[in-house]
Amino acid sequence: AQSVTQPDIHITVSEGASLELRCNYSYGATPYLFWYVQSPGQGLQLLLKYFSGDTLVQGIKGFEAEFKRSQSSFNLRKPSVHWSDAAEYFCAVGGLGNNLFFGTGTRLTVIP
Amino acid sequence: EPEVTQTPSHQVTQMGQEVILRCVPISNHLYFYWYRQILGQKVEFLVSFYNNEISEKSEIFDDQFSVERPDGSNFTLKIRSTKLEDSAMYFCASMRDRGVNEQFFGPGTRLTVL
Numbered sequence: 001a002q003s004v005t006q007p008d009i010h011i012t013v014s015e016g017a018s019l020e021l022r023c024n025y026s027y028g029a030t031p032y033l034f035w036y037v038q039s040p041g042q043g044l045q046l047l048l049k050y051f052s053g054d055t056l057v058q059g060i061k062g063f064e065a066e067f068k069r070s071q072s073s074f075n076l077r078k079p080s081v082h083w084s085d086a087a088e089y090f091c092a093v094g095g096l097g098n099n100l101f102f103g104t105g106t107r108l109t110v111i112p
Numbered sequence: 113e114p115e116v117t118q119t120p121s122h123q124v125t126q127m128g129q130e131v132i133l134r135c136v137p138i139s140n141h142l143y144f145y146w147y148r149q150i151l152g153q154k155v156e157f158l159v160s161f162y163n164n165e166i167s168e169k170s171e172i173f174d175d176q177f178s179v180e181r182p183d184g185s186n187f188t189l190k191i192r193s194t195k196l197e198d199s200a201m202y203f204c205a206s207m208r209d210r211g212v213n214e215q216f217f218g219p220g221t222r223l224t225v226l
Contacts, residue, residue: 032213043116043203043219044155051213090155096210099145099157099168 002027004091006103013081014111021076021106023091033074034092034100035065044090050074061085086110114138116218118204124224125194133189133221135204143207144187145215146179148172148200155203161187194225 005024013019025031032051036044048059055067065076074091088107094100117136125131137144146158159169161179178190187206191198201222205215 036217044217046214046216049214092155094213096213099160099170100147100155100215101157102147102155104154 002093002101004093004101004103006089006091006106008106009104010107010109012109012111015083016080019076019078019081019085019108021089021091021108023074023076023103024072025074025091025093025101026072027093027095027101029095031093032095033065033067034094035059035063035074035076036090036092036102037061038088038090038105040087047076047089081108081110083110083112116204116206116216118202118218118221120221121219122222122224124226127196127225128193131191131194131223133191133202133204133223135187135189135206135218136185137187137204137206138208138216139185141206141208141216143167143210143215144179144181145205145207146189147203147205147217149203149220150197150200158189158202191223194223196225199223199225 003026034049035047047063048057050057050067058064063078088105090105091103092100119134144161147155149155157170159173160167176192180188201220203220204218207215
């Protein structure tokens with residue numbers, strides 16, 4: 001069965017600190033993995049995606065994620081968090097052209 | 113930059129009423145989707161649409177729901193008789209083609225059923 005687990009419901013980090021958001025997935029076929037960000041009252045913006053090739057992918061706003069097939073993980077990282085990064089982050093998995101399965105999201109709070 | 117738009121941004125309706133949520137996908141996109149997000153929960157897939165027909169739907173998408181692409185630009189989601197549990201944020205998404213495999217999401221319509 002397809003599913004995405006984001007074990008951290010809420011994370012608080014200090015501005016300038018590093019960040020890692022965890023994502024584990026279960027998918028029966030070749031997974032296509034995504035991270036989306038949702039600011040309050042806004043839609044979903046794609047941060048980055050992994051289809052194949054290099055397992056470390058770079059995205060917008062200084063984010064990166066690493067695909068680890070052996071751990072079924074696709075964790076999102078950022079070396080130095082900015083106050084504007086405060087938002088809800090969703091990991092998603094899907095197949096080629098198929099609908100996406102989302103995790104429950106991780107809410108990021110950034111403190112000065 | 114082209115974007116997916118949705119109207120209205122917020123719709124309030126009485127239980128049992130019909131609602132139509134509207135979406136304008138990006139113009140050269142071929143695949144269309146509806147998702148919903150109940151407050152505090154994860155985003156859930158409802159239906160996908162390609163070549164003027166439903167290609168996939170979830171268990172949530174029962175007979176009360178329907179989708180239509182009436183005029184080549186709009187993509188609508190109709191809920192025939194709304195229930196309290198239909199209250200959610202509804203997101204439309206579109207994708208250019210399967211090879212690109214990137215869905216672009218609209219800002220959502222918040223539906224409140226009273």
